[in-house]
Amino acid sequence: MPKIKSESSRYFENAKELLNKSKIEGDRYEDIKYVQEACGTAYLAILKAIDEYLLKAGVDTKDLPQSVDGYREMLRKYLAVHNGKLTREFEKLYKELHIAGYYRGLIEDVNAIKDIFKSAKAFIEKFRKWK
Secondary structure, eight states: OOOOOOHHHHHHHHHHHHHHTSOEETTEESOHHHHHHHHHHHHHHHHHHHHHHHHHTTOOGGGSOOSHHHHHHHIIIIITTTOTTHHHHHHHHIIIIIIIIIISOOOOBHHHHHHHHHHHHHHHHHHHHHO
16 A cells, blocks of 8 residues: 655655756756746645644644744744744745745755755654654
């Protein structure tokens, strides 16, 4: 029986697939549209990982966060005990993936995107460890 992937895993895999649609010239992605979509999807993978953890922690589906401020509050309330730096990591990834990568389309450097995606994957993996 095949293992069922979590939603956060599916979203992160989709983000990588989107990124692979853009050709690379030198050290930059040629098509920023795919980079923006990939960054947005990777950010959603982070939110899905937090949601999955919160549901396992007993939070009702209707009480899941609906805004970035809601996620900040839930991180403080439910996850500060695991790692006090988690909120700072979330903030960094929010700014890099959601604001700079997705919303503004400011990141086109291949190595920068790879580093950000590596950080996002490590962040998501923390939640799998705590489930």
